[in-house]
Structure formats: C-alpha cells, structure tokens
Amino acid sequence: MRLHSTPHAKELWLTLPVTESLLYRLGWDDGWEAAFADHRAAGLDPARVAIQHRGAYDLLAERGEVRASAANRLVQNDELPAVGDWVGIDPVGGRIEAVLPRRTSISRKEVWNAVREQTLAANVDVAFLVQALPLDFNIRRLERYLAMAWESGAQPVVLLTKTDLVDDLAPFLAETESVTLGACPIHAVSARTGAGLEEMGRWFAGNRTAVLLGSSGVGKSTIVNALVGEELLATQEVREDDHRGRHTTSHRELILLPGGGVVLDTPGIRELQLWDADLEQAFGDVEELARRCRFSDCAHDQEPGCAVREALEDGSLSRERWDSYSKLQRELEAIEAKRNHLLRLERVREYKIRARQNRPKKKR
C-alpha cells in the first residue's frame, strides 16, 4: 500500500500550484511572491528556515521539511540565512541559492565577538518579551529588550508568565506599564492554569510569526507546547532556590501552528547585548525631557535649565530609569565606535593592497 501511494502522492504535490496553502500558513503572501519573482523564473523554490544546524538548515517548503546547505556564494558574501528567513532552493542541486531581503530582523551583538551582528530571528511580526512572575520579573532588563525589539521592526508584546505564582497581578502590571508607555501591549498567562493562553492566539491571526525571547526557565517552550496542543518540545523544572532555568532549549526553532501562523522558540538568553536599539521609542519619556533642556547639547550634569535634572529632583523621572537609559546609550555608542574603528582599519588595509599592486615591479 505505502509503496504504491507514496510516489503517487509526490507526483500530485509537484503538479499543485506553487502557492499551496502550507506556504501561506508559514507566512508567505503576495509581497513575498513578488519579491521572489526573479528566483521563481530562475527555477528556485521558496522555503522558510526552521532550524539552523552547523553547515545545514532544516527548511519548511511546499513539499514539507527539507535539509539543505547554503551555496558557497552566500557563505563567501556573508549572506547566510537565519531562522525565519525566506530562501530560494535549487530543486536539483538541493542548495540554498538566495535569501530574500528581511522585513524585520531581531539582532543582538554576538557574545564573543565585539563587532558582529547576530540575527536571532528574521521576518518576525511579533516579539514576545517573556518574564516569569515573580522571581524573573525585572523592569531594567525589560527596558533593554524593548529597546532591541522596537529597533527590529517587530511589534513587541510583554508576556508575563507564571501568574499562578503570584496573588496579585496588579503591581506587576503597573510597573510594566511604567516602561511600555502605552505603546506596547502586555499579556499575562499561566501555562499551569491555562489563564490567558487562548487570547494569545490572536497574535497569530493572518498567519503571523511570533518569537519568544527571555531568560531560561520562564516557560517559553511550555507555552509553545500549549499553542501547538502537544508536548512537542522538551521542558524542564527550574532550580528550587532561585527559579532559574537549566537552558533546556538549545537551538532556535520555527514551529508551524495547527491553525496557521508560526512560533519561534529560542534558548534562554543569558545576557542580551545590544547591537542596535531604538531608544527614541523605548525611552520616549526620557528623550522628551532631554529636548526640554535649555541647551541642546546639555550633558544633564551641571547645566542651568536642565529638564532632566529637575525631573530627577522632583521624582517625576526615576533615577533607575535614567541610569538605565544612560547605560544603554553608552553601550550603543561604544559598539558604534568599534564598528567605525574596524571600518577604518579595513579601508587602510585595502589602500595598502592597492598601493602594493600599483608599485612598479622590481627587476631581478
């Protein structure tokens, strides 16, 4: 039976229109189709990167899951795809030949490298910034995540988990609102009681893609399992004493939800190092204050008419929020400076190479 039906099913797949529904459920739309037109003409098939392995990728395509490696040209040009990317695969060679330009990109600085960007997730519509109540809740960390998420182009949503572990949610919500500034929804859930889980579904309407970002043990994989409706991913108890997780999830993985839409589970982030951030959006209140200082280049130190200092003195701006803002700003400046420094070094190197090539050859 199977021997007979399998090749037949395959033939059937190949004759179906190229825009079959699986692709759409993964987030494909007319805009992607238009961006893919040239690749389509060149005979490539679209697919989405689900998992990145060393040297290979698991892709979700019209015909299901495929394993493929990237063409050498992509490796050489440093154009390797990330999880969430839409790529073009050569159905004959089986290699990834093209990566479509990203609509959004969630990036951080690579932990080990001073000047490399690491794309955590590509083409994400919604970024859930996950914190577990009560012990993982940290407003300063949330500010950092918000600054990163606003820069990415995805819509940030604060996701407070393990609400079953607190008696009163209100103070947590109030504190969260003090940094989301009404610009970003807050969602509270408990995977244990199921509270709030159903409402999460609306973020995936229209086959949207969402990523879960947060520390280890906050319950990211547990939530994905609840959304999928089965124990797809491994989860693990947090430590008794401090509720920290054990880094159970080891790789980023894109998962298709039964009702359409895609969720991306990620390993717990130890330390989020900014690559770029939108402080204007994440710290709109602070930037607004700074614009009211008498001098446009005010260092907010001893200058007369400093609106920031006044706000700190009368308590309308908290010292912690100001410190957090200043720290993130310094961090961004430092990485920018490093990037520029390396760019200069690179130019000097190119100049030397060219100068050497132009030097008249010595006769021997």
Ligand SMILES: Nc1nc2c(ncn2[C@@H]2O[C@H](COP(=O)(O)OP(=O)(O)OP(=O)(O)O)[C@@H](O)[C@H]2O)c(=O)[nH]1
């Ligand atoms: N009380 C309570 N426990 C939860 C809830 N959600 C998850 N947990 C528990 O928290 C522990 C960690 O959950 P995981 O889903 O593995 O956490 P994770 O964020 O995926 O962790 P990493 O993969 O290490 O990043 C598990 O023991 C879960 O059962 C919740 O809403 N309430």
Ligand SMILES: [Mg+2]
């Ligand atoms: Mg996990």
Ligand SMILES: [Zn+2]
């Ligand atoms: Zn000032």
